Amino acid sequence: MTDIPQSAARTNALDELLPPLTRNEAAVEAARCLMCYDAPCTHACPTHIDIPKFIKKIATENLRGSARTILESNLLGATCARVCPVQELCEGACVLGAEHKPIAIGRLQRHAMDFVYDNRIEMFQPAKSTSHKVAIIGAGPAGLSCGGELAKRGHSVTLFEKRDLAGGLSTYGIISLREPIEVALAEVAMLEKLGVKLKSGKELGVDITFAELQTNFEAVFLGVGLGATPALGIPGEDHIIDGLEYIEQSKLAARNLAVGRDVVVVGAGNTAIDCATIAKRLGASQVTMVYRRTEKEMTAYPHEYDFIKREGVNFLFLTQPVQLHSENGTVRSLECLRMSLGPVDASGRPSPQPISGSEFLVMADQVVKAIGQQKPSLASQLKLKTEKGFIQVTADFETSLPGIYAGGDCIRARGAASTVMAVQDGKLAARSIHERLVARG
Amino acid sequence: MADLSINFAGIRSPNPFWLASAPPSNSGMQVHRAFEAGWGGAVWKTIGPPVLNVSNRYGAWHYGGQKMLAINNVELISDRPLEINLREIAEVKRAWPDRAVIASAMVESKPETWHDMIRRIQDTGADGIELNYGCPHGMSERGMGSAVGQVPEYCEQITGWVMEVAKIPVIVKLTPNISDIVMPARAAVAAGADALSLINTINSIIGVDLETLEITPNIGGKGGHGGYAGPAVKPIALNMLAALGKDSVVGGSRLPISGMGGISTWRDAAEFLLLGASSLQVCTAVMHYGFRIVEDLCDGLSNWMDEKGFAGISDVVSRSLYRVSDFNNFDLSFQAVARIDQQKCIRCNLCYVACNDAAHQCIDLIAKDGTVVEPQSYDIQSNGKEQAISTRPSVHVREEDCVGCRLCYNVCPVEDCIRMIEEPSGRPSITWGQLSESQRDVTEDWEKMKKYREKMGIDIH
Numbered sequence: 001m002t003d004i005p006q007s008a009a010r011t012n013a014l015d016e017l018l019p020p021l022t023r024n025e026a027a028v029e030a031a032r033c034l035m036c037y038d039a040p041c042t043h044a045c046p047t048h049i050d051i052p053k054f055i056k057k058i059a060t061e062n063l064r065g066s067a068r069t070i071l072e073s074n075l076l077g078a079t080c081a082r083v084c085p086v087q088e089l090c091e092g093a094c095v096l097g098a099e100h101k102p103i104a105i106g107r108l109q110r111h112a113m114d115f116v117y118d119n120r121i122e123m124f125q126p127a128k129s130t131s132h133k134v135a136i137i138g139a140g141p142a143g144l145s146c147g148g149e150l151a152k153r154g155h156s157v158t159l160f161e162k163r164d165l166a167g168g169l170s171t172y173g174i175i176s177l178r179e180p181i182e183v184a185l186a187e188v189a190m191l192e193k194l195g196v197k198l199k200s201g202k203e204l205g206v207d208i209t210f211a212e213l214q215t216n217f218e219a220v221f222l223g224v225g226l227g228a229t230p231a232l233g234i235p236g237e238d239h240i241i242d243g244l245e246y247i248e249q250s251k252l253a254a255r256n257l258a259v260g261r262d263v264v265v266v267g268a269g270n271t272a273i274d275c276a277t278i279a280k281r282l283g284a285s286q287v288t289m290v291y292r293r294t295e296k297e298m299t300a301y302p303h304e305y306d307f308i309k310r311e312g313v314n315f316l317f318l319t320q321p322v323q324l325h326s327e328n329g330t331v332r333s334l335e336c337l338r339m340s341l342g343p344v345d346a347s348g349r350p351s352p353q354p355i356s357g358s359e360f361l362v363m364a365d366q367v368v369k370a371i372g373q374q375k376p377s378l379a380s381q382l383k384l385k386t387e388k389g390f391i392q393v394t395a396d397f398e399t400s401l402p403g404i405y406a407g408g409d410c411i412r413a414r415g416a417a418s419t420v421m422a423v424q425d426g427k428l429a430a431r432s433i434h435e436r437l438v439a440r441g
Numbered sequence: 442m443a444d445l446s447i448n449f450a451g452i453r454s455p456n457p458f459w460l461a462s463a464p465p466s467n468s469g470m471q472v473h474r475a476f477e478a479g480w481g482g483a484v485w486k487t488i489g490p491p492v493l494n495v496s497n498r499y500g501a502w503h504y505g506g507q508k509m510l511a512i513n514n515v516e517l518i519s520d521r522p523l524e525i526n527l528r529e530i531a532e533v534k535r536a537w538p539d540r541a542v543i544a545s546a547m548v549e550s551k552p553e554t555w556h557d558m559i560r561r562i563q564d565t566g567a568d569g570i571e572l573n574y575g576c577p578h579g580m581s582e583r584g585m586g587s588a589v590g591q592v593p594e595y596c597e598q599i600t601g602w603v604m605e606v607a608k609i610p611v612i613v614k615l616t617p618n619i620s621d622i623v624m625p626a627r628a629a630v631a632a633g634a635d636a637l638s639l640i641n642t643i644n645s646i647i648g649v650d651l652e653t654l655e656i657t658p659n660i661g662g663k664g665g666h667g668g669y670a671g672p673a674v675k676p677i678a679l680n681m682l683a684a685l686g687k688d689s690v691v692g693g694s695r696l697p698i699s700g701m702g703g704i705s706t707w708r709d710a711a712e713f714l715l716l717g718a719s720s721l722q723v724c725t726a727v728m729h730y731g732f733r734i735v736e737d738l739c740d741g742l743s744n745w746m747d748e749k750g751f752a753g754i755s756d757v758v759s760r761s762l763y764r765v766s767d768f769n770n771f772d773l774s775f776q777a778v779a780r781i782d783q784q785k786c787i788r789c790n791l792c793y794v795a796c797n798d799a800a801h802q803c804i805d806l807i808a809k810d811g812t813v814v815e816p817q818s819y820d821i822q823s824n825g826k827e828q829a830i831s832t833r834p835s836v837h838v839r840e841e842d843c844v845g846c847r848l849c850y851n852v853c854p855v856e857d858c859i860r861m862i863e864e865p866s867g868r869p870s871i872t873w874g875q876l877s878e879s880q881r882d883v884t885e886d887w888e889k890m891k892k893y894r895e896k897m898g899i900d901i902h
Binding site for chain 2: 043059
């Protein structure tokens with residue numbers, strides 16, 4: 001093993017975890033699907049892909065038809081095939097789950113999507129061009145889905161993205177092990193071919209004003225996601241690495257990512273698990289996740305928790321960081337307090353209460369925080385009504401400003417934020433926007 | 442332990458399972474190995490005049506991930522010289538005195554040619570002869586195989602020639618490529634055959650290659666009809682087997698019948714026995730999995746017989762044959778309805794769509810609150826496994842509307858989830874035959890039928 005160059009080993013360490021199904025594996029798995037009527041998997045899918053339909057098309061080797069079935073409900077089918085928490089959605093609802101193994105819906109969807117992207121098939125042609133112009137802010141899953149659906153209907157769509165690359169969290173925030181960056185970028189390219197005009201490096205309020213948008217476009221969709229990771233508010237915070245940046249670097253420049261020997265990850269959500277995975281796979285000898293509540297309250301999906309335990313990551317529950325200790329700019333340890341669970345708080349979970357005098361040191365030379373993201377700041381800038389800090393929208397995804405729509409993580413006041421939910425928001429918002437534009441004539 | 446041994450028209454074997462005359466019984470080496478694996482007998486691959494084979498020879502039908510639900514072939518009779526086959530038949534018989542070794546033959550339709558062939562077979566010490574009147578390809582074009590089996594007169598004439606010199610039991614093998622299987626069977630009976638066997642393969646084209654547009658299997662750019670066999674043909678074979686047993690002439694002759702056509706497991710074997718076969722021949726399953734399958738054929742059959750209290754094969758043979766009847770004799774007042782076990786139901790709703798689209802619309806989707814709902818009646822904003830599972834309606838049969846068609850039972854993927862329950866209709870038993878005799882007008886006039894239904898309380902929604 002020692003003669004493998006570090007960079008090569010690193011690249012391999014984060015290779016996509018699941019190999020693609022072979023043609024025969026896909027055929028066997030597709031044949032196993034019962035083809036339920038009014039299937040629960042389709043109900044469970046937030047975008048309501050007709051799953052038995054696309055699976056049976058795989059069984060009949062109609063891969064083009066299979067892919068079309070998926071994309072008609074979900075333009076980001078290739079991303080969702082990889083990042084969806086299928087155990088909580090389609091596969092979790094599979095009728096074969098109780099006594100057998102559920103159908104591997106995610107992997108079958110990926111099989112159909114790979115066929116489209118490997119063969120460079122252009123599945124959709126835009127409808128006859130209308131004169132209507134729509135601006136989309138943010139090229140994450142919600143914005144891409146909304147933009148694609150509107151472009152399909154013939155509208156002129158301009159997609160403003162503040163970062164260099166489009167794709168949002170699919171590009172920057174999901175570890176390669178689950179979704180290689182190429183998959184997200186291929187989807188962006190597909191939508192550009194469909195007519196979406198991508199303007200990257202353009203931030204609302206910096207490069208383009210809201211007034212300009214209102215003048216030049218008939219409708220605006222905000223798919224701006226959430227803000228930065230909040231501060232822990234402890235001494236030594238400067239040395240703590242933002243989990244999202246950690247993931248981003250692992251995707252864009254893995255060989256330059258500095259990974260410690262003893263890494264502590266603060267938080268126990270899915271992003272925290274991704275950070276721990278990166279650290280473990282890129283050479284840390286010890287990775288410890290620190291969480292102030294217990295495993296019962298953690299927000300990570302159960303299958304992600306199972307995964308990270310198998311990766312050999314340690315857990316410190318009921319533990320809250322209080323100070324980072326460093327020497328000459330080198331992190332030495334994270335001082336923590338033991339906690340106990342108190343009454344239920346606003347999040348509906350028991351609140352962690354510090355046990356005084358229980359301070360202890362966790363040895364660490366790198367500390368990464370993944371404790372959620374801040375609420376969208378754009379809401380206050382634009383004076384939009386909010387709900388629990390998230391942008392408030394109607395059933396039609398319209399904000400408190402007429403003609404300004406929003407979707408994705410920035411409106412997710414209830415329920416778990418996920419890529420597929422954002423895709424559905426974008427799709428439904430596009431329908432509302434389309435109706436609005438058509439009504440205007 | 443059940444006794445599996447048989448005495449079939451004087452041919453004895455330790456169990457009823459024989460290799461059918463086909464590629465698995467093409468050589469002494471193969472039959473030796475089959476006997477080592479436990480086969481009770483072997484019908485040698487047909488010997489006869491010189492032939493040359495082609496490739497590709499075998500096509501197959503695969504479905505739903507299952508390989509080889511059926512096979513078809515254009516392979517001819519043995520392409521090994523007659524002398525070698527006869528020598529090996531003699532060697533195998535000497536080495537395996539307790540197994541049945543039967544030579545299958547077809548030759549040109551001349552009495553002296555048949556006489557010569559029968560004598561040469563008898564010289565090998567073989568236990569019996571099977572006359573191949575069934576092969577539907579290659580040989581039939583030369584006036585042999587099914588060209589004989591399809592014409593009862595030829596069948597009778599040639600069997601007659603054979604019987605003139607035969608000193609060992611003669612089995613006539615029938616082709617299914619005929620509108621009434623009973624006719625050639627009667628001809629064989631009339632000619633004095635000792636036994637019958639069926640079915641040979643069915644004429645078929647297995648498919649067309651959608652890439653090349655060639656016929657499957659492709660023989661140098663061409664293809665054509667070949668003999669169809671394997672699990673998919675079993676129901677056809679069972680029907681023909683029962684037809685022979687029910688025929689007054691063939692059944693009445695009490696000639697033993699060797700059954701074949703899709704036997705793959707002991708369960709298939711038991712069904713053939715129940716409908717009148719007293720020896721069983723297997724080919725496709727061996728072509729798929731090899732000689733080793735005989736172990737479970739014997740073991741499974743023996744266990745089932747023990748469970749059922751059948752001491753020997755003869756206790757099983759024809760046991761269900763008396764139940765085979767025709768529509769005229771079925772009780773019109775017998776009523777069965779489908780009942781769904783809600784505990785076992787996995788909510789795939791396949792019964793619902795089958796009943797609703799393709800049967801008699803008597804299964805409802807019932808929501809948690811007891812109301813009947815339409816499919817896809819959930820809120821488009823709802824998602825996730827909890828919502829999908831917890832709000833999924835259940836399927837219920839409106840038993841008063843159920844006609845007992847049994848489609849839902851057939852599509853249900855869960856064992857014993859849907860049962861067909863016998864429900865007394867309250868009407869006196871009557872068959873269509875009886876009705877057309879006693880009230881002919883009811884069977885000929887819709888108005889009268891309407892009145893009859895009203896009177897009998899027969900409501901068809």
